[in-house]
Amino acid sequence: METLVKKIIDFRDDRNWQQFHNPKDLAISLNLEASELLENFQWLSSEEAVSKNIKAIKEELADTLIYSILLANELNLDIEEIILDKLAKNEKKYPIEKAFGSNKKYTEFGE
Amino acid sequence: METLVKKIIDFRDDRNWQQFHNPKDLAISLNLEASELLENFQWLSSEEAVSKNIKAIKEELADTLIYSILLANELNLDIEEIILDKLAKNEKKYPIEKAFGSNKKYTEFGE
Amino acid sequence: METLVKKIIDFRDDRNWQQFHNPKDLAISLNLEASELLENFQWLSSEEAVSKNIKAIKEELADTLIYSILLANELNLDIEEIILDKLAKNEKKYPIEKAFGSNKKYTEFGE
Amino acid sequence: METLVKKIIDFRDDRNWQQFHNPKDLAISLNLEASELLENFQWLSSEEAVSKNIKAIKEELADTLIYSILLANELNLDIEEIILDKLAKNEKKYPIEKAFGSNKKYTEFGE
Numbered sequence: 001m002e003t004l005v006k007k008i009i010d011f012r013d014d015r016n017w018q019q020f021h022n023p024k025d026l027a028i029s030l031n032l033e034a035s036e037l038l039e040n041f042q043w044l045s046s047e048e049a050v051s052k053n054i055k056a057i058k059e060e061l062a063d064t065l066i067y068s069i070l071l072a073n074e075l076n077l078d079i080e081e082i083i084l085d086k087l088a089k090n091e092k093k094y095p096i097e098k099a100f101g102s103n104k105k106y107t108e109f110g111e
Numbered sequence: 112m113e114t115l116v117k118k119i120i121d122f123r124d125d126r127n128w129q130q131f132h133n134p135k136d137l138a139i140s141l142n143l144e145a146s147e148l149l150e151n152f153q154w155l156s157s158e159e160a161v162s163k164n165i166k167a168i169k170e171e172l173a174d175t176l177i178y179s180i181l182l183a184n185e186l187n188l189d190i191e192e193i194i195l196d197k198l199a200k201n202e203k204k205y206p207i208e209k210a211f212g213s214n215k216k217y218t219e220f221g222e
Numbered sequence: 223m224e225t226l227v228k229k230i231i232d233f234r235d236d237r238n239w240q241q242f243h244n245p246k247d248l249a250i251s252l253n254l255e256a257s258e259l260l261e262n263f264q265w266l267s268s269e270e271a272v273s274k275n276i277k278a279i280k281e282e283l284a285d286t287l288i289y290s291i292l293l294a295n296e297l298n299l300d301i302e303e304i305i306l307d308k309l310a311k312n313e314k315k316y317p318i319e320k321a322f323g324s325n326k327k328y329t330e331f332g333e
Numbered sequence: 334m335e336t337l338v339k340k341i342i343d344f345r346d347d348r349n350w351q352q353f354h355n356p357k358d359l360a361i362s363l364n365l366e367a368s369e370l371l372e373n374f375q376w377l378s379s380e381e382a383v384s385k386n387i388k389a390i391k392e393e394l395a396d397t398l399i400y401s402i403l404l405a406n407e408l409n410l411d412i413e414e415i416i417l418d419k420l421a422k423n424e425k426k427y428p429i430e431k432a433f434g435s436n437k438k439y440t441e442f443g444e
Contacts, residue, residue, distance in 0.1 A: 001112045003189055011198055015205060016212040020265045023168070024157035027149045031364060034145040036258035038138045042244045042250055043436040046135035050186065057134070058188060061179060063195035064141065065190065066321055068176050075161065078168060080115055080177065086173035087122055094126060098116065101127040103376040125287040139375055142253060146368035153361055154325040154353045158401045223334045226413055233420055237427060238434040239441060245390070246379035249371045252397065256367040260360045268357035274410065279356070284419035286363065287401050287412065290394060297383065299391060301398065302337055308395035309344055316348060323349040 001080070008069050018074075028070040033063040112191070119180050137182040144174040223302070230291050255285040281316040334413070339400050351407075359404040366396040 012018055037060035040053040050057065072079050092105040123129055148171035151164040161168065183190050204217040234240055259282035262275040272279065296300050315328040345351055361366040370393035383390065405412050426439040 004191065007195070007198060010200065014207050015210045017214075019212070020214050022157040023161055024152040024155075025265055027145075027152055027168075028260060031145045031149050031260050032144070032166075032257055032264060034138075034142045034175070035197075035254055038142050038250060039254050040377070041138055042254060043247055044135075046133040050134050054186070057138075058193050059197055059200065061188070062184060062193040064145070064175065065179050066193055066197065068172060068179065071172060075165070075168065075172075077172070079197060081174040082169050082173040083115060084118070085177055086170055086177065087118060090122065095212065096125050099128075100128045101130070103128075103131050134378055139250070141353060143368055143372050145374060146365055149361060150365050153365060154358055226416060229417070231421060233423065236429050239431045239432075239436075241434070242436050244379040245383055246374040246377075249367075249374055249390075252363070253367045255373050256360075256397070260364050263357040263360055266357075268355040272356050276408070277371040279408065280415050281422065283401060283404060283408075283410070286367070286397065287416055288419065290354045290398050290401065293394060297387070297390065297394075299394070303335060304391050305393040305398055306340070308392055308399065309340060311392065312344065317399055318347050321350075323352070324397045325350075325353050333344075 001101060005069055008066055009073060012016055012070065020069060023074055026067060026074060028042065030071060032069040033060060033067055036060045037064060051057075104109060118178055118189075119177055120184060123181065130183055132181060134182060134185055135186065137178060137185060140180060141175060141178040144171060144178055147171045148175060227295065227301075229292055230288055231295060234292065243292060243296055245293060245296055248289060248296060252286060252289040252293060255282060255289055258282045259286060338402055338406065338412075341399055342406060345403065354403060354407055356404060356407055359400060359407060363400040363404060366393060369393045369395060405421060410422055 012021070027102040037057065040057050040060065044052065069079065072082070098109050099106075115204040123132070148168065149170065151168050155163065164181070180190065209220050210217075234243070259279065262279050263271040263280065266274065291301065294304070320331050321328075345354070347372065370390065373390050374382040377385065402412065405415070431442050432439075
């Protein structure tokens with residue numbers, strides 16, 4: 001993971017791009033890449049999209065990961081730590097006994 | 112990285128959620144999380160947003176990473192591999208001599 | 223307004239596209255167009271973006287309006303009516319005495 | 334249409350909000366509203382979503398229209414004009430003889 005992050009940072013620094021990478025613009029870019037990913041599913045069923053566009057899906061998913069990592073770096077966040085923290089929080093929002101097999105949001109759980 | 116991915120998959124499987132996780136809906140969810148991240152910057156400068164909302168930014172960034180990892184898993188993609196492949200492709204689109212210190216898209220590079 | 227909506231619907235029907243226009247895919251398309259609009263602001267200040275990209279901004283904004291109108295049509299919604307209803311609701315969420323000159327969300331209003 | 338636009342502008346001005354409404358932040362807000370609209374379709378088929386969430390869909394669609402109109406206003410654009418211009422452009426990108434009954438993007442049309 002550390003080697004991977006370093007490669008992404010090196011790619012940025014080789015181009016002297018950190019000057020543009022304020023967190024707000026990185027969050028915008030992450031949204032744009034997530035949209036380019038979703039564009040591969042437009043007007044298609046999930047299966048059709050994967051079978052027709054897997055190459056582009058792979059690339060756009062990589063781009064969302066790259067921007068997520070760049071944003072974490074800019075904010076001095078440790079990726080593993082924030083994911084583990086969020087999973088712990090989600091365990092409380094979605095306890096197994098209420099969430100099992102359900103596509104409801106936690107706000108829809110009855111008392 | 113592998114331990115981390117396993118924890119995310121276990122979280123999903125403990126709740127029997129894979130049945131909902133077709134790639135199209137995962138790509139939608141990734142977009143929704145990227146938007147919730149961006150919402151923390153709405154009407155604020157980048158600095159104001161980070162100083163006011165860092166806790167929420169951390170959590171929403173974690174969610175975009177979690178969904179990216181879930182989507183990669185659903186498509187049997189290796190995260191490190193797709194990122195390295197994309198970096199290699201981006202090196203060609205953005206050669207250092209043209210891209211250094213520039214915020215232009217590759218489509219805007221002159222000949 | 224009615225003439226305008228009719229032109230958009232005619233454009234769709236001349237191409238026999240309504241078969242693809244289920245509300246979920248239209249909502250996806252609306253998101254993709256909103257992203258293409260936002261792309262024109264990536265890495266730029268608001269002023270720079272407008273001065274550099276006004277032609278593309280105009281076109282992408284038109285596309286988000288077109289998809290909004292197509293979605294409303296698909297759901298048999300009257301555009302003026304849903305906007306007026308939402309404004310009435312927003313008046314309650316954002317009463318002038320609390321919201322005047324403030325960029326806070328209604329959830330942040332103190333008691 | 335003019336009366337409707339005037340009501341939206343009055344709502345904004347009664348709250349002295351134009352100071353926040355630079356085009357970049359309005360484009361962000363439009364994306365956020367389009368996402369809140371799409372959230373109503375998450376993990377659901379189009380039919381399930383409409384039948385379960387039509388009230389929220391109506392409200393979020395209204396919000397995307399309101400922000401589109403605010404952005405047009407900020408840029409001094411006439412909504413009818415930009416839509417008609419874009420339809421004319423789309424007629425060339427998607428000529429009836431190539432686009433009839435097809436969900437292809439214009440970039441996928443063969444020669």
